Amino acid sequence: MDIFSVLNMIGGLSLFLYGMSVMGDGLSKMAGGKLETILETLTKKRIFAVLLGAGVTAVIQSSSATTVMVVGFVNSGIMKLSQAVGIIMGANIGTTITSWLLSLTGIEASTIWVKLLKPSSFSPVLAAIGIIFMMTGKEESKKKDAGGLLLGFAILMFGMETMSGAVSGLADLPAFTKIMTAFSNPIIGMAVGAVLTAIIQSSSASVGILQALCSTGAVHYSVALPIIMGQNIGTCITSIISSIGASKNARRAAMIHLYFNLIGTTLFMIAFYIINGLVHFTFWGESANAAGIALIHSLFNIGATICLFPFCDGLVKLAEITIPGHNEKEESEKINVFIDERFLESPAFAMELCRAKVREMAEFAGKSIELATESVLDYNSDSVNEVIRLESIVDKYEDVLGSYLIKLSQKNISAADSKSMSVILHSISDFERISDHALEIAKAAKEIHKKELSFSKSARREMVTINNAVRTICNLTVDIFCNNDNAKAVHVEPLEEVIDTLTKQIKQNHIKRLKKGKCSIEIGFILEDILTGLERVSDHCSNIALELITIYDNDYQTHGYYKKISDEDRVAFQNEYEMLLKMYPLTKKERKRIEKAGQD
Numbered sequence: 030m031d032i033f034s035v036l037n038m039i040g041g042l043s044l045f046l047y048g049m050s051v052m053g054d055g056l057s058k059m060a061g062g063k064l065e066t067i068l069e070t071l072t073k074k075r076i077f078a079v080l081l082g083a084g085v086t087a088v089i090q091s092s093s094a095t096t097v098m099v100v101g102f103v104n105s106g107i108m109k110l111s112q113a114v115g116i117i118m119g120a121n122i123g124t125t126i127t128s129w130l131l132s133l134t135g136i137e138a139s140t141i142w143v144k145l146l147k148p149s150s151f152s153p154v155l156a157a158i159g160i161i162f163m164m165t166g167k168e169e170s171k172k173k174d175a176g177g178l179l180l181g182f183a184i185l186m187f188g189m190e191t192m193s194g195a196v197s198g199l200a201d202l203p204a205f206t207k208i209m210t211a212f213s214n215p216i217i218g219m220a221v222g223a224v225l226t227a228i229i230q231s232s233s234a235s236v237g238i239l240q241a242l243c244s245t246g247a248v249h250y251s252v253a254l255p256i257i258m259g260q261n262i263g264t265c266i267t268s269i270i271s272s273i274g275a276s277k278n279a280r281r282a283a284m285i286h287l288y289f290n291l292i293g294t295t296l297f298m299i300a301f302y303i304i305n306g307l308v309h310f311t312f313w314g315e316s317a318n319a320a321g322i323a324l325i326h327s328l329f330n331i332g333a334t335i336c337l338f339p340f341c342d343g344l345v346k347l348a349e350i351t352i353p354g355h356n357e358k359e360e361s362e363k364i365n366v367f368i369d370e371r372f373l374e375s376p377a378f379a380m381e382l383c384r385a386k387v388r389e390m391a392e393f394a395g396k397s398i399e400l401a402t403e404s405v406l407d408y409n410s411d412s413v414n415e416v417i418r419l420e421s422i423v424d425k426y427e428d429v430l431g432s433y434l435i436k437l438s439q440k441n442i443s444a445a446d447s448k449s450m451s452v453i454l455h456s457i458s459d460f461e462r463i464s465d466h467a468l469e470i471a472k473a474a475k476e477i478h479k480k481e482l483s484f485s486k487s488a489r490r491e492m493v494t495i496n497n498a499v500r501t502i503c504n505l506t507v508d509i510f511c512n513n514d515n516a517k518a519v520h521v522e523p524l525e526e527v528i529d530t531l532t533k534q535i536k537q538n539h540i541k542r543l544k545k546g547k548c549s550i551e552i553g554f555i556l557e558d559i560l561t562g563l564e565r566v567s568d569h570c571s572n573i574a575l576e577l578i579t580i581y582d583n584d585y586q587t588h589g590y591y592k593k594i595s596d597e598d599r600v601a602f603q604n605e606y607e608m609l610l611k612m613y614p615l616t617k618k619e620r621k622r623i624e625k626a627g628q629d
Contacts, residue, residue, distance in 0.1 A: 041191030048185030055178030082119020092124035101371035104279035156183035222259025232264035293333030397467035521574035
């Protein structure tokens with residue numbers, strides 16, 4: 030083996046690892062976060078969790094990535110530790126699909142149909158299709174992602190073929206044969222497999238390297254088996270590193286992954302060597318091939334899962350003993366607001382999590398306005414305290430989402446997610462301000478109660494009307510935001526104009542009552558604060574609705590958009606405004622007129 034063979038081997042290894050990375054990225058982009066969402070929601074039954082873990086890992090080609098996601102789910106409080114066990118077991122099974130794909134490189138036959146199954150036959154075709162897709166597909170399109178997937182697979186297989194060809198000369202080197210013989214010692218072989226996998230942080234890649242070395246003929250099954258067992262242990266390093274600094278349950282999830290592979294490996298090795306000592310397997314001294322490596326890899330992971338599945342609770346208990354203690358308060362706080370940074374490596378799913386969190390934020394902001402407006406006319410100390418609590422939670426949401434989205438914006442995200450991110454970044458500020466105004470309104474309600482002040486009958490009637498209008502616009506805004514309904518968003522602005530009109534009219538009516546001595550100056554100051562808060566809440570609702578309309582219509586000039594509405598849709602806008610104005614009467618006479626019209 031000369032220097033050129035070494036260079037070919039290094040180049041083949043580089044292409045192999047790069048191809049695996051490109052293929053995984055292509056699969057993740059095509060999935061668009063759906064696989065992670067399925068993992069998050071469909072893990073209540075452990076057998077389903079195992080199947081899902083296997084399926085997702087088979088698609089993304091990385092048990093380490095799946096396990097890191099699980100650590101993130103547990104750390105965020107999305108998934109319970111008991112649910113994580115099944116996913117981890119399934120991930121170990123799913124990762125074996127890569128070794129079976131790589132085993133196709135060992136196909137040797139003269140029949141044309143069998144030859145077509147050999148990667149060297151179909152990889153060039155896939156590469157050609159992939160590059161065409163990538164060159165003709167639009168930016169961030171599924172076609173472009175599919176092209177990356179096909180190209181990645183072709184590079185992976187080409188790298189595998191190059192590695193296998195480069196190392197074939199090693200069989201003639203006595204030193205290599207001697208080293209391989211030393212690896213037949215179970216302890217040494219497992220250590221080598223574990224260290225190699227820990228370094229490259231991919232059991233699929235390390236198994237692929239072992240399959241490439243099998244082409245030398247110097248790797249016997251007595252050498253391969255201990256190395257494969259060590260590779261299963263070495264892959265745990267990724268989840269362990271990922272869990273550093275995470276919650277106790279997240280660290281326990283990483284320990285479950287380690288214990289599953291340690292216990293499974295120990296049981297498998299003891300059972301195999303005892304049986305081999307009794308029956309003496311004939312294949313033990315034979316040269317291993319790529320398919321044989323894949324078979325051993327699969328048998329171990331499937332067998333370990335079958336044996337340890339009934340003891341899932343025992344694995345959880347063992348992890349809890351290893352990492353003792355409870356911190357339920359810390360976990361419960363993170364459930365509401367925390368988003369795990371591990372998901373930044375899966376941008377599509379990270380965006381799904383951000384959407385879910387901002388929907389929660391919107392619901393909290395809407396609830397705070399509802400409680401605050403109710404307390405103005407019917408004071409309730411529990412409601413006021415709840416508004417204070419909700420305002421604090423919404424503030425946390427803004428801080429967490431803002432920081433997280435800035436980090437996420439530096440990742441490779443799709444065009445659709447980019448628009449969604451823009452909407453969220455603009456909207457979280459508005460929702461936070463809505464909760465702030467709710468707090469101010471609640472404080473005003475508390476001041477009225479504390480000073481034993483009261484509104485006149487007409488002022489109270491007016492407050493009922495404007496409170497209803499503000500609650501309606503808040504509920505409408507939250508609804509269109511949570512459902513991403515930009516078609517319904519056009520109905521927010523007419524209602525916002527109605528609230529502006531009501532605010533001006535109530536202020537004028539208060540001055541008239543003040544002149545007649547029906548209202549006091551003191552209650553007038555508080556009324557002014559409440560009306561200002563309500564008007565600003567409607568303004569923020571208008572901002573959110575407009576953000577949805579303009580971004581999805583590719584029009585970022587908000588002021589220009591308002592002008593366009595006024596110019597082009599003036600009649601429709603004015604008709605809706607007048608209709609809504611009639612729905613929120615301020616005087617008793619107007620109320621009776623509307624009630625009579627409704628009866629007719």
